[in-house]
Amino acid sequence: MDAPVLDVKPLRCLAPIFPGPFGYNAFPPSNSSPYASPFGAPPFTPMFTPVFPAAVSPISHTQSKQTPQVSNGAPTATGSVPESKSPAAPTADVCESPSPEKKESPIQPGPSVGKKRGSARKGKQTPEPGSSTMTPEPGSSTMTPKPGSSTMTPGMTESSQRGHKRRAYKKSSGSGTMLFGVEDGDREAVFRVLMTFDGLRRRILQIDDTKAATPGSSKRPDLKAGTLMMTNGYRTNSKKRVGVVPGIEIGDLFYFRFEMCLVGLHSQSMAGIDYMPVKFDKEEEQVALSIVSSGVYEDDDMGNPDILIYSGQGGHSTPGKQVNDQKLERGNLALQNSSSRANEIRVIRGMKDVTNPGCKIYMYDGLYKIQDSWIEKGKSGFSVFKYKLMRVQGQPEGIAVWKKTRQWKDNPSSRGFVILNDLSYGVEKLPVCVVNEVDTDKGPAHFSYVDTVLHQKTMKVSLGCKCYNSCSPSDVSCQCGKQNGDLPPYSSTGVLANQKPLVYECGSTCMCSQICRNRVSQKGTKIHFEVFKTKGKGWGLRSWGPIRAGSFICEYTGEIVDSVELDDENEANDYMFDPSNCERNFVEWNCNNELLVEQKPAEPEEEKSSLLSFGINANNNGNVSRFMNHSCSPNVFWQPVLYDHDDERYPHIMFFAMKHIPPMTELTYDYDFYKASERLTINQIRIDNSRPGFSV
DNA sequence: GAAACGTCATCTTA
DNA sequence: CTAAGATGACGTTT
Numbered sequence: 001m002d003a004p005v006l007d008v009k010p011l012r013c014l015a016p017i018f019p020g021p022f023g024y025n026a027f028p029p030s031n032s033s034p035y036a037s038p039f040g041a042p043p044f045t046p047m048f049t050p051v052f053p054a055a056v057s058p059i060s061h062t063q064s065k066q067t068p069q070v071s072n073g074a075p076t077a078t079g080s081v082p083e084s085k086s087p088a089a090p091t092a093d094v095c096e097s098p099s100p101e102k103k104e105s106p107i108q109p110g111p112s113v114g115k116k117r118g119s120a121r122k123g124k125q126t127p128e129p130g131s132s133t134m135t136p137e138p139g140s141s142t143m144t145p146k147p148g149s150s151t152m153t154p155g156m157t158e159s160s161q162r163g164h165k166r167r168a169y170k171k172s173s174g175s176g177t178m179l180f181g182v183e184d185g186d187r188e189a190v191f192r193v194l195m196t197f198d199g200l201r202r203r204i205l206q207i208d209d210t211k212a213a214t215p216g217s218s219k220r221p222d223l224k225a226g227t228l229m230m231t232n233g234y235r236t237n238s239k240k241r242v243g244v245v246p247g248i249e250i251g252d253l254f255y256f257r258f259e260m261c262l263v264g265l266h267s268q269s270m271a272g273i274d275y276m277p278v279k280f281d282k283e284e285e286q287v288a289l290s291i292v293s294s295g296v297y298e299d300d301d302m303g304n305p306d307i308l309i310y311s312g313q314g315g316h317s318t319p320g321k322q323v324n325d326q327k328l329e330r331g332n333l334a335l336q337n338s339s340s341r342a343n344e345i346r347v348i349r350g351m352k353d354v355t356n357p358g359c360k361i362y363m364y365d366g367l368y369k370i371q372d373s374w375i376e377k378g379k380s381g382f383s384v385f386k387y388k389l390m391r392v393q394g395q396p397e398g399i400a401v402w403k404k405t406r407q408w409k410d411n412p413s414s415r416g417f418v419i420l421n422d423l424s425y426g427v428e429k430l431p432v433c434v435v436n437e438v439d440t441d442k443g444p445a446h447f448s449y450v451d452t453v454l455h456q457k458t459m460k461v462s463l464g465c466k467c468y469n470s471c472s473p474s475d476v477s478c479q480c481g482k483q484n485g486d487l488p489p490y491s492s493t494g495v496l497a498n499q500k501p502l503v504y505e506c507g508s509t510c511m512c513s514q515i516c517r518n519r520v521s522q523k524g525t526k527i528h529f530e531v532f533k534t535k536g537k538g539w540g541l542r543s544w545g546p547i548r549a550g551s552f553i554c555e556y557t558g559e560i561v562d563s564v565e566l567d568d569e570n571e572a573n574d575y576m577f578d579p580s581n582c583e584r585n586f587v588e589w590n591c592n593n594e595l596l597v598e599q600k601p602a603e604p605e606e607e608k609s610s611l612l613s614f615g616i617n618a619n620n621n622g623n624v625s626r627f628m629n630h631s632c633s634p635n636v637f638w639q640p641v642l643y644d645h646d647d648e649r650y651p652h653i654m655f656f657a658m659k660h661i662p663p664m665t666e667l668t669y670d671y672d673f674y675k676a677s678e679r680l681t682i683n684q685i686r687i688d689n690s691r692p693g694f695s696v
Numbered sequence: 697g698a699a700a701c702g703t704c705a706t707c708t709t710a
Numbered sequence: 711c712t713a714a715g716a717t718g719a720c721g722t723t724t
C-alpha cells in the first residue's frame with residue numbers, strides 16, 4: 001500500500017494506488033494525505049479542495065479568487081454585470097509558456113538540433129499573425145425584437161421560484177472523495193487533466209477492443225475515464241464560475257463532453273446549459289454560465305460568427321423529437337435571468353468532425369451575452385425558447401477561424417499572403433501552401449520535397465501476418481499483433497493509444513488489406529498543412545483543420561544518416577532530426593494509466609528508443625516536418641514506427657498529436673526529449689500488479 | 697442546519 | 711436507430 005511516491009511534481013497525481021469499490025482505484029483516504037510530505041503542507045480534509053501549488057493562474061486576474069461561497073466571482077452589483085475586460089486576450093502567451101520551474105524561454109530552437117538557429121526569441125510572445133482583426137463589425141445590427149414573437153418576462157411560469165441555497169459542492173460518495181482537486185488550474189493544469197483523461201480513455205478503449213467478443217459488457221470509454229477522474233478528484237476549476245475559466249482559451253477543442261466537465265468549462269455532462277445561483281444584492285438567482293450548442297436543437301448561427309441563436313432545453317422525449325412545450329425552468333430560466341442580468345456566458349460550439357463523421361468537436365468560442373429572447377413554435381408545433389447571443393467584443397477569433405479555413409479549403413486562392421501554392425509540388429495529396437504575413441521573406445531555401453525517407457542501403461523486408469482483410473485485436477495468431485504486444489497500437493479510428501518504443505504496422509508482406517486498422521501512418525498525412533513565417537522563429541508549420549489528440553500528423557522524411565556524421569557546427573545539420581540524444585522517448589502522454597490497475601508486466605520496453613542512433617537529414621530532401629519548431633510545451637510528439645522493413649535500428653519517425661490542436665495553431669514538438677524526460681515522473685510510478693484491477 | 701439518500705432531466709456516444 | 715449511461719439539480723428524509 002505504501003508504494004513510494006517518487007519525485008513529486010506539482011501537476012501530477014502521484015498518490016499510491018488504492019483499490020476502491022467496483023474495481024476503481026481510489027486515492028488514499030483523507031487521513032493519509034499524500035500531500036503532507038511533498039509539499040510540506042498540512043494534510044487537508046476532503047472538505048476542502050487542496051489548493052494547487054501552481055494554481056496562481058496568470059489569467060485569473062479577471063476573476064476574483066473563489067471562496068467557498070459563491071458570492072464573488074459572480075456579479076457583485078445588481079443588474080450591472082462585471083465587465084471582465086478583454087477576457088481572453090491576456091492568455092495569449094500562456095499557450096507555450098513553460099512550467100514555472102523552467103527558466104528557458106518558451107520557444108526556441110532545440111539545443112541539439114540547430115534548426116533555424118539564431119532566431120531564438122526572448123520574452124514576450126507575440127500573438128498569432130492572422131489573429132488580427134478581420135472580423136466584421138456586427139454591432140450595427142439593432143436589437144429589434146423578433147417579429148411575430150412574444151417576449152418573455154422573467155417569472156412567467158410557476159416553477160422553481162423558491163430561492164435556492166447554494167449547496168456545498170457535492171463530493172462523490174464512496175471512497176474516492178475530492179482528494180486531488182486541482183483548483184483554479186492554469187493552462188498547464190488544464191492540459192494535464194485533458195491529457196490524463198484522454199490517455200485513460202484510449203487505454204480503456206484499447207483494452208475493450210481486445211475483448212471484442214463480449215457484447216454489451218463495456219461501452220463508453222469516455223464515461224469510464226471521466227468517472228475515474230471525477231471520483232479521484234482529478235479535475236481542475238471544479239468550482240463553477242461566471243465568465244473566464246482559468247487556463248482555457250478561445251479556440252480550445254474538446255472531443256468529449258466530459259473533457260469540458262473536467263476542466264470546469266461546462267460542468268454538465270449532458271445538458272447543454274450550465275448554471276448556478278448567484279447573489280445579487282439580497283436575492284439569489286440562477287444564471288447561466290455556459291452553453292453548448294451542439295445541433296440537437298434547431299440552433300442557428302445566422303452566418304454571422306458573432307451571433308448565436310440558441311434553443312432552450314426540455315420538451316424532448318427522445319433526442320431530436322419534441323413532444324412538449326418547453327418550460328421556463330432549469331437552464332431556460334437561468335438563461336432568462338442571464339438575459340436581464342446581462343452576465344457573460346461561455347459559448348461552446350459543437351460541430352461535426354468532417355474527417356470522422358459521427359464524431360463531434362466542441363470548440364470554446366468565448367464569452368457572449370444574451371441580447372434577446374422569445375418563444376416560437378418548433379417544427380413539431382411545440383413551444384421552444386430562443387435566445388439570441390451576441391459575442392462580447394475584443395476577444396480573439398473563435399469560430400471565425402474555422403469559417404476562414406473552411407473557405408480556404410474550398411477555394412485555396414482565397415487565402416491571402418500566399419507565396420507558393422504547393423510546396424510539395426503535388427507530392428502530398430493536399431497542397432501545402434507557403435504564406436508570409438509578417439515580413440518580406442520570399443520563402444524558405446530550396447529543398448526537394450520527398451514524402452518518404454531515403455535509405456542508403458536496401459532494407460530487408462519482414463514477413464507479415466496472415467490475417468484476412470483486417471487484423472483483429474482479439475486475434476492472438478496475428479503476427480503483427482504479437483509484435484505489438486497484447487494490445488493494438490491504434491484505435492479503430494486510427495488514433496494512437498499510447499506511446500511505445502516501437503509500433504509495428506502491417507506492411508506489404510502482410511496478407512491483410514489496406515483497410516486494416518494496423519495501417520495508419522504508412523498511408524501518409526491527411527492534414528491540410530500550411531508553412532508560415534513566424535515572428536522570430538523562422539518558418540513554422542500549422543494545420544487548417546483541427547487535429548485530434550493521438551492522430552497521425554506526418555513523418556519526418558529526409559536522408560537517413562548514421563549518427564557519427566552528426567555535427568552541430570555543420571550548417572547542413574540545421575534540418576537534422578536526431579533521436580540519438582533522446583534517452584527516453586516517453587512524453588507524459590501515456591500518463592496516469594496508474595489510475596487503472598493493470599495486470600501488465602511492468603514496462604519492459606524503455607530501452608529500444610534509446611538505441612536509435614541514426615539521424616534524418618532534411619536539409620536537401622524533406623517534407624513539412626522540417627518546418628516544425630521546437631517547444632517545451634509541445635503539442636506534437638514523435639513515435640518510431642516500422643512497417644516496410646525489419647530493421648529496428650531505422651524505424652520511421654512519425655509525428656502524432658499530443659493534444660487536440662485547433663486550426664491554425666503552430667505545430668511544435670520537443671526537440672530534446674532527454675530534457676523532457678527529466679520532467680517526467682509518471683513512468684516511475686509503480687503499477688500495482690497484485691490488485692484485481694479495474695475491470696473493463 | 698447539514699448530510700445522506702432518492703429521483704429526474706439531460707442528450708451523448710457507440 | 712436505440713439504449714445505456716453519469717452527473718448535477720432538485721426533493722425528501724434522517
